[in-house]
Amino acid sequence: MSTHGNDTGTEALRPHAEDAFAHELKALEAADDRPRPARWKLSPWAVATYLQGGTLPDGTVITPKYVGPRRIVEVAVTTLATDRALLLLGVPGTAKTWVSEHLAAAVSGDSTLLVQGTAGTPEEAIRYGWNYARLLAEGPSREALVPSPVMRAMAQGMTARVEELTRIPADVQDTLITVLSEKTLPIPELGQEVQAVRGFNLIATANDRDRGVNELSSALRRRFNTVVLPLPATADAEVDIVARRVGQMGRALDLPAVPEGLEEIRRVVTVFRELRDGVTGDGRTKVKSPSGTLSTAEAISVVTGGLALAAHFGDGVLRPSDVAAGILGAVVRDPAADRIVWQEYLEAVVREREGWKDFYRACREVTA
CATH class of the missing domain: 1.20.920 (Histone Acetyltransferase; Chain A)
Structure with missing residues (x-):
């Protein structure tokens, strides 16, 4: 598991899921003999087990990360194994971010390819930006380009995360349409594109009380399979x-x-x-x-x-x-x-x- 840039010996106040539960993920990977989609660290069955908990044949106890209907977890995991993106929808406090992080950790071994949605999120956060010092000195080039987490996930066949999607301005949201439908991200300044490799997918979260803030266009919503996370039943x-x-x-x-x-x-x-x-x-x-x-x-x-x-x-x-x-x-x-x-x-x-x-x-x- 990666340390994501932390200095050796530094104890993170809030470790990433893949670091905090590294022993469980390692045990699941060793015990997992089921088919895995391309570039997945675990099979869909093992990912669901990681989220909901269980005991492995060697006695390793997998702690529950999400306490709720198993079918919700199964649908979410299955969605990520297809070409449709996953939208986790629910009222505040229903563990959308928590589930998103753990899904990415279990599927790709890295939950840090994250875009945090706010009213000020720019298009560059989803597409790419530029190292302006190099851009001015050398002109447009791949070396001067600064890839977004989404672009990196596409190139590496990993899972990207977009938190609070409906907080992002509508025109910036729609940057995702080509990514999710064509599985490509054009770079017109270079006359190039980045094509998603197998294993790439995207998890977005949205607060259903944010309706009317920046609602998703119908074109973008069609690219997602929506899973509603309910409040605890009892x-x-x-x-x-x-x-x-x-x-x-x-x-x-x-x-x-x-x-x-x-x-x-x-x-x-x-x-x-x-x-x-x-x-x-x-x-x-x-x-x-x-x-x-x-x-x-x-x-x-x-x-x-x-x-x-x-x-x-x-x-x-x-x-x-x-x-x-x-x-x-x-x-x-x-x-x-x-x-x-x-x-x-x-x-x-x-x-x-x-x-x-x-x-x-x-x-x-x-x-x-």
Whole structure:
């Protein structure tokens, strides 16, 4: 596995997937005896196993990277084995970027061929740019050309990633049409082109709440197979996801172990789900929903912040006072409207819930 330019001995705060899970990928590659598409590191079956977890014949445990319907993973992996690009669509916090990174790591062994979409993403980020010093000194040449991650993936038969595709201006988005339909990238300044070699494909992610920002043209959308990543179906599944991700992040930050905070994780998840769904878990009480998304990713952030508080200013055990401020910050995005929603939820639901008195007091303290 590559170190992607990190100095030897430098411990990355957030290693790339192919580095963080190198031992799992190596074990899967050794055990994988199924057919592999051209230039794939693993077979489609092994890629799906890497995403969803399992135990190999030699006893190696593959940890789940995505907790959700297996069919979604299978469709995503199969798409990458065809000539259609993959669009991962979902509300914020449904692990689109996480799944994209791990798919690229498992398929190509490199998740770093990435274009981060923003309102300011230029066409050069998808096509190519120029080393202007060489361009002025020598004129247009391949040596003066600076390839984009997409161009590099095409030339090497690897997987490129485009994050937040609908954040990119529409005219820049459409740069992908020729790449995805003709599998070629023209370089008119040189009278040349780059043709994609076998193994090339592209994964894009998009937030379905960004509709109306820079919607995909019908021509571009046809080039993608869209896979919708849903929110966790059950509270137990969401607690499992939050606990796993917080555990991974906590180990990197030397934070307390997650098992000691499972009760608070379940409370955070319960609060987020009830406010998100507009009804309590037992279906008996309707509640108002705040303006924010209250996604699984935000729950992970709240719990990680709480663990840091517990580690540095507490006894190392996650308690209601450690997560209360984080919950307030996640729920109250609109200071006027959301604060009313939160206060009503506290008084009507949390206050009356058996075993939640300490949680209620902690939340009231930071809300006042």
